[in-house]
Amino acid sequence: MMTRTQTMILAGAAVIAAAGIGAGAAIAASGSAGRPAATASASAAAYSSPGYSWYHSMMNGYYGNSGSAMMGSSSYGSYGSYGWMMSQAGYRWMTGSGTGSPGWMTGILPSAMMGNGMMGTGNGTDPGKIMGRLWANAPGPRVSTAQAIALGSQVPSGAQVSNAADTITFTTSTVRLTILASPSGGPDETFRAAGLVNPRIIVPAGAQVTIQFVNADSDTAHGLIITAGDAAATWMPMMTVRPAFTGSALWFLGNPIASGMHEGTLTFTATTPGTYQYLCPVPGHAQKGMTGTFTVR
Numbered sequence: 159m160m161t162r163t164q165t166m167i168l169a170g171a172a173v174i175a176a177a178g179i180g181a182g183a184a185i186a187a188s189g190s191a192g193r194p195a196a197t198a199s200a201s202a203a204a205y206s207s208p209g210y211s212w213y214h215s216m217m218n219g220y221y222g223n224s225g226s227a228m229m230g231s232s233s234y235g236s237y238g239s240y241g242w243m244m245s246q247a248g249y250r251w252m253t254g255s256g257t258g259s260p261g262w263m264t265g266i267l268p269s270a271m272m273g274n275g276m277m278g279t280g281n282g283t284d285p286g287k288i289m290g291r292l293w294a295n296a297p298g299p300r301v302s303t304a305q306a307i308a309l310g311s312q313v314p315s316g317a318q319v320s321n322a323a324d325t326i327t328f329t330t331s332t333v334r335l336t337i338l339a340s341p342s343g344g345p346d347e348t349f350r351a352a353g354l355v356n357p358r359i360i361v362p363a364g365a366q367v368t369i370q371f372v373n374a375d376s377d378t379a380h381g382l383i384i385t386a387g388d389a390a391a392t393w394m395p396m397m398t399v400r401p402a403f404t405g406s407a408l409w410f411l412g413n414p415i416a417s418g419m420h421e422g423t424l425t426f427t428a429t430t431p432g433t434y435q436y437l438c439p440v441p442g443h444a445q446k447g448m449t450g451t452f453t454v455r
């Protein structure tokens with residue numbers, strides 16, 4: 159029997175992850191998506207995607223019988239019921255299909271669903287544990303454990319790596335690197351790249367950046383976002399931060415399973431010089447140390 163808190167976390171994670179699955183691995187927060195009318199014409203392709211069928215069966219498994227207490231509560235008012243969220247219209251709304259931007263990212267979800275009450279308040283519950291378990295079987299590319307270990311220590315092409323300064327410096331216009339979330343053999347709740355822990359990453363302005371991101375944590379969901387401003391100290395950066403560049407966010411990946419670790423790719427142009435943060439947007443993780451500096455110069 160799940161506690162109410164656990165149930166609420168599951169629901170919040172479901173909404174967030176549905177957006178990620180529907181929109182692809184990397185999501186850019188741009189534009190403004192409103193909730194489409196329930197009768198909005200549907201994109202058949204979106205609903206026949208592995209993302210939707212998986213989402214539907216997962217939600218059904220968790221909420222099919224008792225879910226109305228959560229998703230159908232009248233406290234969510236006109237935002238609809240559990241049934242609506244399960245529908246194609248609900249999926250369309252959550253994923254932003256056809257609008258290019260996930261609906262939940264624009265802050266239009268009822269605050270009762272996505273506020274601290276939903277995702278915890280730092281009281282010891284790590285939503286990432288529940289999210290990771292739920293999304294372990296989500297569709298998407300994977301790498302083997304052996305591949306992940308190799309990727310986590312490899313020096314990126316064209317980069318200068320300083321162990322002493324904990325920096326990875328690129329001077330090339332094309333930047334490719336791999337970042338692992340919380341691999342074994344290192345400090346928990348950190349990022350690994352080129353063998354370094356939470357390195358400062360430096361790229362030239364205008365660089366075309368491709369980051370392969372792997373969740374190497376056995377039991378917790380993690381994501382990666384590059385953002386401006388001082389967001390690492392907040393409990394739930396998922397709901398407050400925006401990617402610094404179009405495409406510089408991958409909200410989270412689920413736990414590894416036998417077939418491998420989830421991977422995703424962020425691609426963006428480092429357009430504007432400045433000092434940015436990269437961090438894990440899963441609630442509480444940036445506060446625990448999943449953050450570093452990303453410099454464009």
Ligand SMILES: [Cu+2]
Nearest residue numbers: 380438440443
């Ligand atoms: Cu994390």
